[in-house]
Amino acid sequence: MKEAMFYKTFEEWAICQLCPNNCIIKPDHLGICQTRIYRDGKLIALNFGEVSGIQIDPIEKKPLAHWRQGTQILSVGSYGCNLKCPFCQNYRISQEKPRVITMTPEAIVAQAIANDLEAIAYTYNEPTVFYEMVYETAKAAHLKGIANVLVTNGYINEAPLLKLLTYIDAMNIDVKTYDDQKMLDMCGGRLNPVIETIKRAKVMAHVELTMLIVPGLNDNLQEMSRFLAWLFSEVGDMPIHISRYFPVYEYDLPATNIDLMLQMQKVARQYFTYVYLGNVGD
Numbered sequence: 001m002k003e004a005m006f007y008k009t010f011e012e013w014a015i016c017q018l019c020p021n022n023c024i025i026k027p028d029h030l031g032i033c034q035t036r037i038y039r040d041g042k043l044i045a046l047n048f049g050e051v052s053g054i055q056i057d058p059i060e061k062k063p064l065a066h067w068r069q070g071t072q073i074l075s076v077g078s079y080g081c082n083l084k085c086p087f088c089q090n091y092r093i094s095q096e097k098p099r100v101i102t103m104t105p106e107a108i109v110a111q112a113i114a115n116d117l118e119a120i121a122y123t124y125n126e127p128t129v130f131y132e133m134v135y136e137t138a139k140a141a142h143l144k145g146i147a148n149v150l151v152t153n154g155y156i157n158e159a160p161l162l163k164l165l166t167y168i169d170a171m172n173i174d175v176k177t178y179d180d181q182k183m184l185d186m187c188g189g190r191l192n193p194v195i196e197t198i199k200r201a202k203v204m205a206h207v208e209l210t211m212l213i214v215p216g217l218n219d220n221l222q223e224m225s226r227f228l229a230w231l232f233s234e235v236g237d238m239p240i241h242i243s244r245y246f247p248v249y250e251y252d253l254p255a256t257n258i259d260l261m262l263q264m265q266k267v268a269r270q271y272f273t274y275v276y277l278g279n280v281g282d
């Protein structure tokens with residue numbers, strides 16, 4: 001654990017300023033992400049140094065299709081998330097506390113070097129709520145000439161994003177819904193901060209987007225087409241990954257229909273140059 005970055009105190013509370021939830025936290029209580037506790041006048045990042053998974057993946061698995069293709073990347077994650085999606089495909093580490101091992105930022109960088117890898121991905125759980133560890137590791141990695149990748153829901157405030165982007169070379173950002181209300185109802189967050197993250201990130205890093213197609217949430221072709229036209233006008237062209245959902249956690253509707261995904265790929269190609277399907281067993 002470590003003192004958190006990006007918070008202030010007010011009377012007896014801490015106000016976390018890391019993500020748009022801006023949690024107001026009472027003494028000895030946690031924020032929404034369950035990774036930050038206000039204790040003895042300090043906000044503490046509980047998961048600093050706590051690694052739930054570390055392994056070598058192909059870069060295409062992140063997914064990134066237009067950045068260092070054909071290379072391998074060291075992937076590392078912790079636990080916790082600042083959203084509450086009932087269809088979370090990684091809920092065992094995002095909504096529960098898994099078994100962890102303790103690692104320092106330097107040990108993660110050393111592991112990348114020992115395996116001759118040229119990049120580290122902060123992934124598996126939401127890296128925003130692993131911020132201090134990601135920041136220190138990414139900084140140490142750059143000093144050794146190793147690049148950094150964030151696989152994120154993009155739900156982060158401007159100041160922490162800009163500070164971290166100094167050391168981030170590529171990102172894959174999730175776009176979960178086509179409208180703010182659905183995002184709020186389903187995931188407990190807003191869409192607009194995610195769109196702002198995409199715009200800011202695109203200036204400083206290579207960015208690709210992922211859209212997990214969840215039945216009943218974002219599987220309407222007309223709505224998707226309208227949204228993608230708007231999204232293109234807002235953020236411009238970038239690779240899009242349309243990903244297949246499987247029933248898990250609190251969501252038990254059947255997996256996304258592959259024919260529908262093919263139709264969505266066709267629709268998305270009206271606006272974006274590169275559109276890929278993911279999780280379809282290809």
Ligand code: SF4
Nearest residue numbers: 016019022023031033
């Ligand atoms: S990072 Fe966690 S504690 Fe901080 S505002 Fe977001 S959900 Fe709340």
